[in-house]
Amino acid sequence: MEIFLQLDTWIALLTLTFLEIVLGIDNIIFISIVAGKLPQEKQRSARFVGLSLALIVRIIMLFGITILIGLTEPVIEVYEFKLSWRDIILVIGGLFLIAKSTSEIHHKIAQDTEEGKSKNKMITSFSSAIFQIVMLDIIFSFDSILTAVGLTDKIILMVIAVIISIIVMMIFAKAISNFINNQPTLQVLALSFLILIGFMLLIEGVHYEVPKGYIYFAVFFSLVVELINMKVRKR
Numbered sequence: 511m512e513i514f515l516q517l518d519t520w521i522a523l524l525t526l527t528f529l530e531i532v533l534g535i536d537n538i539i540f541i542s543i544v545a546g547k548l549p550q551e552k553q554r555s556a557r558f559v560g561l562s563l564a565l566i567v568r569i570i571m572l573f574g575i576t577i578l579i580g581l582t583e584p585v586i587e588v589y590e591f592k593l594s595w596r597d598i599i600l601v602i603g604g605l606f607l608i609a610k611s612t613s614e615i616h617h618k619i620a621q622d623t624e625e626g627k628s629k630n631k632m633i634t635s636f637s638s639a640i641f642q643i644v645m646l647d648i649i650f651s652f653d654s655i656l657t658a659v660g661l662t663d664k665i666i667l668m669v670i671a672v673i674i675s676i677i678v679m680m681i682f683a684k685a686i687s688n689f690i691n692n693q694p695t696l697q698v699l700a701l702s703f704l705i706l707i708g709f710m711l712l713i714e715g716v717h718y719e720v721p722k723g724y725i726y727f728a729v730f731f732s733l734v735v736e737l738i739n740m741k742v743r744k745r
Contacts, residue, residue, distance in 0.1 A: 513666075513667075518723070518726070519664070519667065521726045521730070522662045522664070522667055523667050523670060523671060525661060525726055525729050525730070526657075526658055526661055526662065526668065526671035527670075527675055527678075528700075528733070529657050529661075529700060529703060529704075530657075530658070530671050530672060530674075530675035531675045531678055531679065532696070532697060532700040538679055541556070541557055541561065541643050544556070544560075544639050544642050544643055545557050545560070545639060547639070548636065552636055555636070556636065556639050556640065557680075558680065559640055559643075560639075560640060560643035560644070560647070561676055561680050562676075562680075563640065563643070563644050564643070564644070564647040564676060565672065565673065565676040567644065568647075568655065569669060569672060569673075572658065572665070572669060573665070575599065575655055575659060585598070586598070593715075597715045597716070597717070598715070599715075600711045600712070600714050600715035601711070601712055601715035601716065603659065603708075604660075604707075604708045604709065604711030604712030604713075604715060605708070605712060606708070607657065607660070607704050607705070607707060607708030607711065608704075608705055608708035608709065608712070610704070611701040611702070611704040611705045611708065612705060614701050615698055615701050615702070618697070618698055618701075657704060657707055658671060658672070659711075660707040660708070660711045661707065661725065693740060695736060695739070695740075696736060696740070699732060699733065699736050702732075703728075703732070706725060706728065706729075707725065710725060
């Protein structure tokens with residue numbers, strides 16, 4: 511494919527994969543909590559099945575949203591200002607990302623954690639655990655799918671990024687959780703990227719084009735600076 515010969519394609523894929531992995535941390539933590547209530551011999555299977563179903567759910571949602579975004583015929587018209595289903599989804603998605611990311615950053619700054627809320631209920635069956643994992647993944651998937659749509663219009667890149675992120679989560683679920691939890695600034699950085707992407711979706715929804723190259727540069731420049739800071743803090 512010709513798109514894989516372009517530098518922008520690889521930058522977009524790396525950025526998407528990074529964000530999908532970071533955004534999946536909450537999912538990994540939830541899966542770990544639910545699986546931890548099962549008998550020891552079933553926990554690994556629950557994590558594998560849960561993440562496998564998460565992959566299927568995300569790809570289905572990805573195709574569903576991208577189909578709707580392809581609907582460009584105006585459905586709302588006020589004077590000369592027109593909105594299609596694509597515009598409406600971009601505006602709602604942008605507002606959702608801005609609100610959710612801002613809320614998460616505030617939550618982390620305030621350190622308003624609610625650990626242990628779900629520890630009171632014991633799960634007695636494997637199917638019950640999987641059901642909870644899938645239901646929560648639908649919620650967790652929404653922001654990651656909107657992020658993918660905000661960064662690129664190539665469905666193949668979105669699918670590849672989602673597949674890679676889920677495979678990485680399957681292999682390194684425990685290690686990733688520990689790393690992100692020990693580096694809270696990295697998670698805040700990813701949430702800041704989402705606010706930026708949310709604004710971009712919102713602006714595109716009202717018919718203003720934003721060059722995605724600016725977004726890619728901001729993401730990678732900030733990431734490099736944060737990695738340097740992490741290295742300095744270890745000294």
